[in-house]
Amino acid sequence: MAPSTDQALGFGLVCFSLLLFTYYSTWVIVLPFLDSGHDLHRYFLPREYSVIIPGIAAVLALFCVGAFTGIVMWRNQNLNKVD
Structure with missing residues (x-):
């Protein structure tokens, strides 16, 4: 629990x-x-922001997912070189 x-x-x-x-x-x-x-x-807020704000949030989310994936792959590659 x-x-x-x-x-x-x-x-x-x-x-x-x-x-x-x-x-x-x-x-x-x-x-x-x-x-x-x-x-x-x-x-x-004005209606224009109803498209702009989710668009910026989506770009930031994709950037964070891509950065996380890149860091994990880079660390995994470095661990394989050490072994």
């Missing part, structure tokens, strides 16, 4: 993900159908 700190961290991450999903879904799906003068619009 996982320690209580791991469970609390996991619960926090699930809650954060659910909140982020709800915010982004409302921003992208609901707001285009509301008038531009609606009060809900003041809680969200």
Whole structure:
């Protein structure tokens, strides 16, 4: 069984993900159908950012995965040279 700190961290991450999903879904799906003068619009960034922010996040994620893969392969190659 996982320690209580791991469970609390996991619960926090699930809650954060659910909140982020709800915010982004409302921003992208609901707001285009509301008038531009609606009060809900003041809680969200302009629509252009709904494409820019996930695009930047995807590039950063791909960079991190590529860097991690490169580091693991480089370390594995160095270990094989020593043996």
